[in-house]
Amino acid sequence: MCDMTAELSERVRAAADSGSALRIHGGNTKAFLGLAVRGEALSVHDHDGVLHYEPSELVITARAGTPLSEIERLLAAEGQMLAFEPPHFGPTATLGGTLAAGLSGPRRPYAGAARDFMLGCRLLNGRGEDLHFGGEVMKNVAGYDLSRLQIGAFGTLGVILEASLKVLPRPEVEQTLVQERGDREAIELMNTWAGKPLPLSGACYDGDHLYVRLSGAETAVKAAANKLGGEPHARAESFWQRLREQELSFFKHKAPLWRCAVAPASPPLALDDAQLVDWGGGLRWLASRQPAERIRRLAAGAGGHATLYRNGDEDTPRFHPLDPALLALHQRLKQALDPQGILNPGRMYPEF
Template sequence: MRIPSNDISQGLMQRVTEAAAQQQSLQLCGSGSKVFLGRQPSGSPLDLTGHRGVINYEPRELVITARAGTRLDELEALLAAEGQMLPFEPPHFGDTATLGGTAACGLSGPRRPYAGAFRDFVLGATLINGLGERLRFGGEVMKNVAGYDLSRLMIGAMGTLGLLLDISLKVLPLPETECTLVQTCGEAQAIELMNRLAGTPMPLSGAAYDGLNLYLRLSGSEQGVMAAQGQLGGEVLEEGGRFWQRLRELTHPFFDNRRPLWRLSVASAAPPLGLPGKQFIDWGGAQRWLITDQSAERVREVAVRQGGHAQLFRGGDRTGAVNQPLPAALMQLHQQLKQALDPKGIFNPGRLYPEF
């Protein structure tokens, strides 16, 4: 299925060229479903939602290319009609979520440890750099590359490196069946079990712990899922699909709280963190959601000690350091990339880090 290109990209290139000439910063705006992420936005708003539509979809090749303004629900519906899916299970955070905004935030859902992250499925991307030039990186086939894979560097960059026009993605077939098992256990026991099972051939596609119950999602062939269910035991959660959807979209009752919400990425086998507040464990132990009034310094100290980092995901002071401060050498590398792609610093200034 192909949709002819339009002139919207030309208009965007012209707008960026003008902004660069005037050294005017731009705030890249999609549907606004994820505007709460990152630091406080700044710059002249540039609406990108009109640049939408699927450019190419080859179900037999498991590849789709779509413009960044394409709504995520429309994209997933198109894939589902062919029995396929986005394997990284991206959260929407709203009915109007777009592919570009999801890419900019780099978010993946509960399936991420078992299928891969968003950037693992990126084949290529077209973008406008900070000089108004149209650049294409990668393609529509999976291959190894030397040096920086710039199409994948755009994932999670919060729009600070360039304006995404379109993205080519690898997709996968939907599983034949899914089943969610639940059992009551302690936190340390849940972490140990999730990590032990991850090293087995079990068809795991989700593992989470809410402080009382451990939830294990099995996905695959009916025969394989039934066999795994018999080995694992536990009770079948009748509304398993709804549980994982609410976890993915942060609409589970745990997240119904106005206090600061932290997202800690740590080693999956890291022991209980010992921080005060409420905690929800996802990604088989590697993602720890934390609602706490502890200081940012304390939360980040604990995350680093467990081999990871912490992000102030929602709430709190959005003008400060929302993401874990980078070591000097890594920050220098980030700044060099920013200089190469956006030399005048016009794209989403300060959205990712105060330094750029």
């Protein structure tokens, strides 16, 4: 274990005093997300170690630089897991980077997103002050829940030092069924099944086949499988892992990759480009060279937003433009936590 809090705090204070930008990173596996930050590197990779884990409490607390794989191995040995199924995108993935990027995998619509499992955190603000928010128990919060605000903030609101997460038991059994379906039919079925008492933990459509994962007690999974039908997937665990890590053939397209979060029941996006549906219809991956404005207009029309994930033009904004009121709120938060604007400036939006 390595406690680098004092050293990191001093680096942030010095940067604030000089007005110098800091580029925060852990294992650098998420560096492709968002725009490049021009600043001095501030690595939390060596600020690692599990601080507290008691399986009976279903809570784990670890430093931000702790490898994600180490946490998952520790939990698996006790029959537990990070229920939001985070992608790694590389062997050096860390807990802090995963939380800062707000990443959740195929289980997200059925178990919850990363922020739903965040109990508390310790962080450095833009003044280098060591702050603690939340704890190791679930509780109601009045005002801003600053620990959960760090999820998906890409380091613009603080340097995550430690995080406490709720974990869940691994399911007794899992089974994945495969069916040949058309795109509209697949989306309709995923939404219909989501409204029924079924042990769903994944639903994906790749353009030809609908994949449905069932997780839970053996009797419940067996009954649901008989009801839904389809062929058992022989390599189900590998499929969901490759989907999570963007290793399926779909993700090998050279065209810009768009992540469109939309209303789950929305019809397929009106484009001829390759699409892959995850999250039971709520997440549409799109490989397209269409203008960003058109893609974002279609995503907004489907009740959501579009993020340019990979392979895009350097001048294209990565994140969906914010309306003025929401932008003003983000700017006030940034000003409160990072008044000198030194923490990952411009990673998400030029305004902060």
